[in-house]
Amino acid sequence: MLRMCVRNICTSNKSMSNSVLLKEIAHNLKIVTVCPNLIIRHFASDIEEDKKLERIYYGPLTPQIKAVKVFSLSSSVAGLLAQPIIIREAATIGSTSLLIALSSVVGFFTFVTPLLLHVITKKYVTEISYDPTTSTYKATTINFFLTPKELDFKVDDVVVPDIPGMFTTLLAKNKPLFIEARHFTNPKYYAKMMGYDKPMDFKLGEQDTADK
Template sequence: MLPLLLLRAASAAAPAVCRRASASAWLRGAAHPACRHRAALAARPQQVASFQGVAVRSLSTSSPHDHPEHGRLVYKGNLAKTVLGVKFFSYSTSIFNLFMMPYIMLKSGIGVESLLVQAAFYGLIGIFTFVTPVTLHILTKGYVIRLYYKDEADTYTAITYNAILAEKVTVFHQKDVKIPDITKMFTTFYAKTKSMLVNPTLFPNPQDFNHLMGYDKSSFFKFEDLEEVKEADERK
């Protein structure tokens, strides 16, 4: 009788155990995707951070001011847009005067006036039409809007505006730089025979300006010359 009761109790408890085992197995199976999802979410910020770190390192190694052909940007003029705007306005005014001249002569009757009046009129129109643009170009043709430097070749590339308001490229070596004997308003140095105008205070690194002008090479010799002059004065 007792073995029969034990057998029935075991058979009755077996389904409950099976149900609990199956329930725990189902919970584990359902929990695995959730765990995997949480693990993926936890790992994603690390991946994003690593990608951001790589991007920052790549940006820090390449400067936006470097030019693949001209080299490193060492100077940028702050009056480039002003020079371009003034020259464009002057050219536009000259073209407008040329088109309006026949109309003005027709309406004003200057064509039938004396030669003196005609000469004065043509001279005034010629000043605003031709002399002003030519003068502006002569004064601003050497204004450097950008200056690049190649360390390995010790060469500079100066970007200026030409007569048709397009950028002009001038390449020269440091040894081609000549400093004028007399200070000129629109000339800082000569690149071979071409006058160049730069603002020394706009160089981010003052050493770049010193190397451009050759001050880093000639300072020692200038000091020696000064000592020689002092010794000569003492001897006298």
């Protein structure tokens, strides 16, 4: 009798443990099957967003600008690292004028050159993408640390100045941008962006009604 009871208890425990293991395995399988679906959906949404955007412009000077900025930033870092050594060596000579001259030259190439390059190149548009579903343009520029900076705008946000400034073709949300018409994949995008498709105003000036 005792053996029978022990066998029954063992078989019941085994069946319970097997059922628990099966439940855990089924739960884990559900998690495993759900996670790939989420990952697939995430990547599918990113691919769909990329397909919506059409690249309509590419700045041909983008590689050169990146190379010049990389060289400028690397030289600035090297100048910062070498500045204490240069000052120490100049101090051993004992000439104050030489110390001031060396410090000014090193400081110019360390701080002024990268800032000057950034002021010149921050308006240069490296790429423009167009979303036909929302009629939205996405302009990409390069910031001080060589990371892309994107700006979303529409045609209504564009203002073409009567007297464009230096390296400024248009203003998108009050941000100056520099683009070239010949590098668009289709001239209609440039014409629409610049407002050439709108009716022209031939009014030469407002006349004073009092003089009439």
